[in-house]
Amino acid sequence: MAGSGRHDFPQPIKELLVIRCRRRLSLLVLAIVLLPSLAGAAAVGDQAPDFALPATAGGNVRLSEHLGEVVVLSFWSSHCAECAAQLAALGELQTTYRSAGLVTLAVSVDDDMLRALQFARAHPARFPLLLDRLKGVSRAYGIDRLPTTVLIDRRGRVRFLRTDYHQTDNSYIAQVRELLDDPL
Amino acid sequence: MRIARSTWLLLLPLTLSLAGLPALADAPAANSAVSANPAVSASPAVNTSTPPSPAAPAADAAAAAPAAGAPPAAAASGAAPADAPEQPADASTRALDEQIQDIKQQVVDLNKDLFVLEEELLFPANTQVAVFVSMDVGEFFGLDSVTLKVDNREVSNYLYTPREVTALAKGGVQRLYVGNLKAGTHELVALFAGKGPNERDYRRGASIKFEKGIGAKYLELKISDRARRQQPEFEIKDWE
Numbered sequence: 001m002a003g004s005g006r007h008d009f010p011q012p013i014k015e016l017l018v019i020r021c022r023r024r025l026s027l028l029v030l031a032i033v034l035l036p037s038l039a040g041a042a043a044v045g046d047q048a049p050d051f052a053l054p055a056t057a058g059g060n061v062r063l064s065e066h067l068g069e070v071v072v073l074s075f076w077s078s079h080c081a082e083c084a085a086q087l088a089a090l091g092e093l094q095t096t097y098r099s100a101g102l103v104t105l106a107v108s109v110d111d112d113m114l115r116a117l118q119f120a121r122a123h124p125a126r127f128p129l130l131l132d133r134l135k136g137v138s139r140a141y142g143i144d145r146l147p148t149t150v151l152i153d154r155r156g157r158v159r160f161l162r163t164d165y166h167q168t169d170n171s172y173i174a175q176v177r178e179l180l181d182d183p184l
Numbered sequence: 185m186r187i188a189r190s191t192w193l194l195l196l197p198l199t200l201s202l203a204g205l206p207a208l209a210d211a212p213a214a215n216s217a218v219s220a221n222p223a224v225s226a227s228p229a230v231n232t233s234t235p236p237s238p239a240a241p242a243a244d245a246a247a248a249a250p251a252a253g254a255p256p257a258a259a260a261s262g263a264a265p266a267d268a269p270e271q272p273a274d275a276s277t278r279a280l281d282e283q284i285q286d287i288k289q290q291v292v293d294l295n296k297d298l299f300v301l302e303e304e305l306l307f308p309a310n311t312q313v314a315v316f317v318s319m320d321v322g323e324f325f326g327l328d329s330v331t332l333k334v335d336n337r338e339v340s341n342y343l344y345t346p347r348e349v350t351a352l353a354k355g356g357v358q359r360l361y362v363g364n365l366k367a368g369t370h371e372l373v374a375l376f377a378g379k380g381p382n383e384r385d386y387r388r389g390a391s392i393k394f395e396k397g398i399g400a401k402y403l404e405l406k407i408s409d410r411a412r413r414q415q416p417e418f419e420i421k422d423w424e
Contacts, residue, residue, distance in 0.1 A: 052343040060328065060343040 041142020044161055048073070048152045049140040053107065053130035056120040061105060061128050064156070069101045070179040071152040075138060077109050078119035080146040086165040090149075091126040093176065100180045101154070105130060109138045109146070153179045303362075311364040312400040315340075315372070319352040320408035325386060325416035326379035327352070327407065332361050333373040339363060360405070365396045374405050376418055392420040 042049055048071075052062040063071065074090055076083035087106060094104040104127035110116035113131055120129045132138055141150060149172065151160035160175045307314075315332060327349050332340040340361040344352075352358065373391040380386030394401065402423035410417045 052345065054328075054343065060345050062343070062345045062348075065345060065347055 042140060042150070042158050043142075044158050046158050048150070048156050048158050049137070051137045051140065053132055053137060055128040055130055056108075056117055057128065061130055063105070063152075066103045067156050068154050069103045070097075070154060070176065072102065072104045072176065073141075073150040073152060074104070074106045075109055075141070075143045075146060075148045075150075076106055077146050078112075078115045079110070082165050083147045084119075084123050086147045086149070087123060087125055089165075093173065094127050097176065097180060102176065102180060103127070107132050107137055109135065109143060151175055151179060153182060307362050307364060309400045310398055311366065311396075313361075313363055313365045313370075313396065313403070314359055314400065315361040315374075315403045315405060317352065317358045317360045317405045318356075318407070319349075320406065321353065324381050324409045324414060325376075325407060326383075327376065328378040329376075330360060330405065331375040331377075333375075334363070334365070335370055336373075357404075365401070367396050367398065370394060370396055372403060372420065374418070374420060376405075376407065380416065381414060386416075388416070388418050390418045390420050392422065394422055 048063065050062070050064045052060050054060050063073075072090060072093070074086065076087060090104050090106070094102060106125065106127060107130045108116040108119075109132055110119075113133055116129075116131055130137075141148075145163050147165050149160075149162040149165070150158055151162075151172070153159045159179060160172070162172055313334075317330060319327065327344050329341065329343045331338065331342075342360055348358070371391060371393050373389060375387065375389045377385075377387050390405070392403065394403065404421040404423060406419050406421055408417050408419075409415075
């Protein structure tokens with residue numbers, strides 16, 4: 001219609017336009033979801049990002065001081081139901097393999113530091129519990145679910161990344177042993 | 185179906201990640217120990233040698249043992265114990281070993297040159313400002329962290345581990361911060377946190393206004409014990 005400023009497209013073309021718009025929208029959503037994870041989070045094979053964090057027991061702990069040792073880096077929160085069980089299991093692992101060069105570090109992602117400290121007192125661990133108040137370490141490792149465990153080899157490289165924990169699953173013990181057997 | 189340019193732009197990061205980034209991650213990290221991650225930690229380590237890790241000597245011994253065992257094993261597995269055929273093999277092995285050692289030394293020298301070049305490129309002398317931390321004795325103060333602000337902007341927040349504090353107490357000097365500033369008057373504020381006398385939480389600050397000229401500027405944060413007052417003392421020195 002002349003002068004109306006509005007085009008009436010035939011039905012098939014309308015459907016095609018809708019499909020194209022949906023595809024572009026889904027691609028846009030996919031890109032927005034993927035880009036942060038691609039931007040800088042540590043992946044398997046990458047050099048583990050170094051950090052220094054305060055420990056609940058006092059003092060600071062720096063990851064790079066453990067080069068030459070196998071590091072189990074576990075992210076936990078006082079809100080996470082499985083985290084307490086996993087920390088206990090990691091304590092057993094630490095006791096068993098400490099002399100072989102295993103170091104365990106557990107990083108809290110709690111927003112409330114007081115709650116994290118209360119959790120730490122209620123669940124004493126045989127390894128340092130660290131407080132990531134500014135979430136810088138969590139961002140560097142791309143933590144998006146809990147519990148997440150990162151296994152770092154003696155050269156400081158991320159070798160395994162586990163985003164779940166089951167009490168009956170001992171496959172991570174095999175992974176730790178593989179890293180401990182790997183000479184520097 | 186033709187795909188629009190905007191769609192390609194959206195797909196580009198995904199394509200790169202699938203095709204290229206894992207390969208880039210395998211690139212030799214010659215300066216990986218130098219380039220600290222700015223997102224989580226401040227800068228360089230204390231300028232003292234760290235003790236070798238227990239795994240390293242064990243690994244070295246383990247590596248040496250097979251290496252030491254290999255030539256005798258090779259000699260033993262030789263068919264006839266004729267010395268003449270074995271000598272060229274030993275000589276070629278020795279020559280190869282020397283070549284390898286030469287290449288290693290070249291790599292180390294190249295790495296050193298690259299590091300110096302990187303420093304000169306990123307922090308040219310006419311704009312460079314470096315801040316160092318030193319500690320004298322440290323009986324009255326257990327250092328935990330230092331926060332630096334230049335012109336009211338936080339530039340560094342460094343947490344100290346017990347090993348680093350020990351190194352400082354033994355006389356080590358740490359380059360806490362290196363950056364670029366234009367010529368003129370600037371203000372540096374340093375906040376020290378730790379444990380003071382009687383194991384109480386202790387926070388002190390020190391500040392200095394300095395003139396940044398043409399050359400590089402070096403400032404030292406000195407923590408010392410004032411025995412008369414049984415208190416730590418914090419001062420900022422300008423290395424003229």
